[in-house]
Amino acid sequence: MGRIGNRSPRPDRSQTILSGQACSSLFHHRSVWLGSEPAPEIFTLVAASGFRYDKFMKLETHPLSRRQFLSATSLGLVAVHAGLPGQRSVRATAAQASSTGNIALPKKWYQSAYRRAVIDMHIPDWDEQFLSQFDADQYVQMLVKSRAQSIVCYAHSHVGLFNYPTKVGQQHRGLKGRNIVQEMIERCHANHIAVVLYTSLIHDRWAFDNHPEWRMLRHDGTQYGVGSRYGVVCPNSPYREYVRAWVQEMCERFDFEGIRFDMTFWVGVCYCAHCQKRFADEVGGELPKTVNWLDERWVTLQRKREEWLADFAALATSTVRRFKPNATVEHQASTCPLSWTFGVATPLVAQNDFLQGDFYGDALQGSFVRKLLEDLTPHRPFGFETSFSLELRDHTGKKSEPLLEAKASAAIADSATFIFIDAIDPIGTVNPHAHERMGRIFDRLNPSYPHPGGERVRDIAVYYSLESKFNFKGNGKPIGQADTTDAHTASAMQAARWLIAHHLPFGVITKPSLSELAKNPVGTDSTASLPALGLPAIKVLILSNVNFMDEEEAAAIREWVRGGGALYASGGSSLVNKRGQMQKDFMLAEVFGVSIRKADWQDREHYLAPTAAGQQHFGDWSAKYPAFIKGYGLEVEAHADAQVLATTTLPWPAPEPTKFSSIHSNPPWQQTDRPEGVFHPFGQGRAIYCSSLLETVEGLSETFIKLLRLLCGTYSFEADAPASVEVTMFHQPDRKRYVL
Numbered sequence: 001m002g003r004i005g006n007r008s009p010r011p012d013r014s015q016t017i018l019s020g021q022a023c024s025s026l027f028h029h030r031s032v033w034l035g036s037e038p039a040p041e042i043f044t045l046v047a048a049s050g051f052r053y054d055k056f057m058k059l060e061t062h063p064l065s066r067r068q069f070l071s072a073t074s075l076g077l078v079a080v081h082a083g084l085p086g087q088r089s090v091r092a093t094a095a096q097a098s099s100t101g102n103i104a105l106p107k108k109w110y111q112s113a114y115r116r117a118v119i120d121m122h123i124p125d126w127d128e129q130f131l132s133q134f135d136a137d138q139y140v141q142m143l144v145k146s147r148a149q150s151i152v153c154y155a156h157s158h159v160g161l162f163n164y165p166t167k168v169g170q171q172h173r174g175l176k177g178r179n180i181v182q183e184m185i186e187r188c189h190a191n192h193i194a195v196v197l198y199t200s201l202i203h204d205r206w207a208f209d210n211h212p213e214w215r216m217l218r219h220d221g222t223q224y225g226v227g228s229r230y231g232v233v234c235p236n237s238p239y240r241e242y243v244r245a246w247v248q249e250m251c252e253r254f255d256f257e258g259i260r261f262d263m264t265f266w267v268g269v270c271y272c273a274h275c276q277k278r279f280a281d282e283v284g285g286e287l288p289k290t291v292n293w294l295d296e297r298w299v300t301l302q303r304k305r306e307e308w309l310a311d312f313a314a315l316a317t318s319t320v321r322r323f324k325p326n327a328t329v330e331h332q333a334s335t336c337p338l339s340w341t342f343g344v345a346t347p348l349v350a351q352n353d354f355l356q357g358d359f360y361g362d363a364l365q366g367s368f369v370r371k372l373l374e375d376l377t378p379h380r381p382f383g384f385e386t387s388f389s390l391e392l393r394d395h396t397g398k399k400s401e402p403l404l405e406a407k408a409s410a411a412i413a414d415s416a417t418f419i420f421i422d423a424i425d426p427i428g429t430v431n432p433h434a435h436e437r438m439g440r441i442f443d444r445l446n447p448s449y450p451h452p453g454g455e456r457v458r459d460i461a462v463y464y465s466l467e468s469k470f471n472f473k474g475n476g477k478p479i480g481q482a483d484t485t486d487a488h489t490a491s492a493m494q495a496a497r498w499l500i501a502h503h504l505p506f507g508v509i510t511k512p513s514l515s516e517l518a519k520n521p522v523g524t525d526s527t528a529s530l531p532a533l534g535l536p537a538i539k540v541l542i543l544s545n546v547n548f549m550d551e552e553e554a555a556a557i558r559e560w561v562r563g564g565g566a567l568y569a570s571g572g573s574s575l576v577n578k579r580g581q582m583q584k585d586f587m588l589a590e591v592f593g594v595s596i597r598k599a600d601w602q603d604r605e606h607y608l609a610p611t612a613a614g615q616q617h618f619g620d621w622s623a624k625y626p627a628f629i630k631g632y633g634l635e636v637e638a639h640a641d642a643q644v645l646a647t648t649t650l651p652w653p654a655p656e657p658t659k660f661s662s663i664h665s666n667p668p669w670q671q672t673d674r675p676e677g678v679f680h681p682f683g684q685g686r687a688i689y690c691s692s693l694l695e696t697v698e699g700l701s702e703t704f705i706k707l708l709r710l711l712c713g714t715y716s717f718e719a720d721a722p723a724s725v726e727v728t729m730f731h732q733p734d735r736k737r738y739v740l
């Protein structure tokens with residue numbers, strides 16, 4: 001069992017719809033192992049995308065040449081085109097999804113609009129030329145060019161001005177009283193393009209300038225945003241009533257399919273009078289000013305910030321629900337994987353119909369956040385969004401066509417919609433280049449759009465905790481020098497990086513999905529083939545340095561492992577609860593097979609040396625040449641029934657700056673018996689615990705994968721493909737097939 005190189009899938013057992021040179025090269029030179037009996041119904045190779053743009057850009061340090069990269073790109077995309085029945089034109093698809101005039105989609109608009117556009121319009125009005133040449137016909141012509149099925153249409157923006165004659169706020173003066181929101185809506189609907197009105201919360205320059213009493217304040221009383229382009233106001237201030245009034249106005253005045261509330265996040269901890277009062281009323285006392293994740297008052301403030309933000313979002317969402325019940329609501333969700341300062345956690349999710357977020361990072365970031373949004377989103381599909389330009393500050397720059405196409409393809413491979421962001425010119429014209437390029441890309445990808453959907457085949461689940469987006473290392477720092485790093489997200493993403501590179505089927509799950517574990521007790525010794533019916537259960541759960549965990553989470557995971565699940569855990573996972581209370585021992589100590597001896601989250605240079613029992617998993621790392629780690633120095637002791645796989649080796653001391661053992665490094669010195677990694681059977685399941693964040697050490701990435709194989713020998717599918725290719729698979733029981 002396991003990966004079998006160069007072995008073709010059995011054509012008599014599974015129908016793989018493939019043709020053409022690209023596909024034959026995939027199966028002759030690479031192989032995709034599809035597990036054992038019983039065979040799945042149908043496999044369709046739709047997309048195999050996800051490329052390391054970051055590595056690609058550094059050709060001199062990466063073995064993947066430009067030619068190989070392009071060949072890999074076309075491999076995925078030619079495969080997308082191969083053998084898919086009934087390629088329909090974009091217009092035909094759009095026409096089928098709409099009736100004449102108003103949008104009357106058979107499903108909710110977002111369920112069929114996989115190609116989406118945003119045209120940013122954050123234009124002030126201090127120059128009378130601004131927006132003076134806006135032409136709704138040209139605007140919509142560009143969307144037709146780009147094949148967009150929906151548009152995020154600006155009713156309001158970060159500058160706080162309205163693009164229609166508002167009675168609540170102030171209209172953009174360059175529009176001279178025109179109602180361009182109405183103009184855009186009419187023309188979009190005439191062209192079967194769904195309209196999502198854009199609004200900007202908290203980031204509101206007009207409100208900031210006109211209502212200084214609403215501004216967000218730092219701990220020292222200074223204002224956030226002063227002297228910058230952006231003005232931010234506090235969601236706990238009377239700004240709330242202003243928001244409620246204009247949301248109602250938009251709902252009553254316009255016919256639209258959805259509304260987007262952008263920027264629903266804190267720019268920092270706010271110490272304004274409104275926040276002070278609310279904290280005093282709800283908690284008592286003053287707002288804490290020292291960041292300490294082991295201090296209950298500080299942690300309470302963080303939970304309050306998350307709750308207050310969601311409460312503010314609920315004001316906007318509920319106003320839409322009341323006055324426009326059929327419209328969808330979306331708040332910015334790219335903040336879900338961002339650090340604690342943004343105050344975005346689970347409570348905000350419920351204020352959305354679906355999640356979407358704009359991301360500007362590399363392929364790893366894209367892959368990780370798509371799995372996260374997939375798990376969190378209240379309804380699917382979720383949206384993956386990025387700028388057409390290289391970065392938002394570059395008004396005329398263009399991402400290359402292969403890069404944009406790879407990103408759009410990666411969205412398909414993860415069953416996400418793709419949203420590109422263009423920006424209007426200050427005078428109101430739209431640059432046609434972006435829309436022509438996107439039109440060509442969407443035309444090429446169009447045959448794939450009928451195929452996304454279903455449930456991801458994810459034998460491995462990386463656990464993600466939205467309350468854990470911080471670093472204990474920063475404890476004790478005053479708020480003015482707060483540590484905003486996020487050790488949980490960083491290590492979870494590294495775990496994902498190795499899973500992608502080794503083509504192991506994985507997803508990301510959050511607390512609400514833990515209930516799935518209980519439904520799917522699994523024995524790791526069971527055969528790992530794709531069943532003819534039903535989704536394979538999660539076989540391995542990864543707790544990568546989960547800073548905070550509540551008793552409920554710990555109990556669900558404990559019972560799942562007891563029933564046959566396999567767990568990999570690292571760092572301080574389950575040591576501190578969500579109130580910031582350090583426990584006497586790991587809540588999952590009996591599962592891990594270790595107990596805490598000393599919690600220390602500071603970075604310490606040390607080495608990890610395999611024991612005789614663990615050697616087979618550690619390649620050529622040895623007691624004499626152990627693996628170097630600069631990270632947590634958590635000390636644990638192993639329980640009697642745990643097998644120690646690796647121990648800590650201390651570096652040569654360097655007691656003074658001029659006294660050392662080797663000038664560039666601190667080489668390994670004394671071996672200890674402190675466990676670094678242990679294997680522990682628990683009930684019918686098993687666990688591996690690593691006190692260091694082994695998954696974050698590049699030199700131990702092969703070991704990380706070997707440990708996962710120790711936990712579970714066989715996965716539903718594996719691919720012998722280049723590390724730069726990500727393979728995803730979805731189960732679509734309603735269509736009796738798996739989509740690869």
Ligand SMILES: [Zn+2]
Binds near residue numbers: 235270272273275
């Ligand atoms: Zn405030």
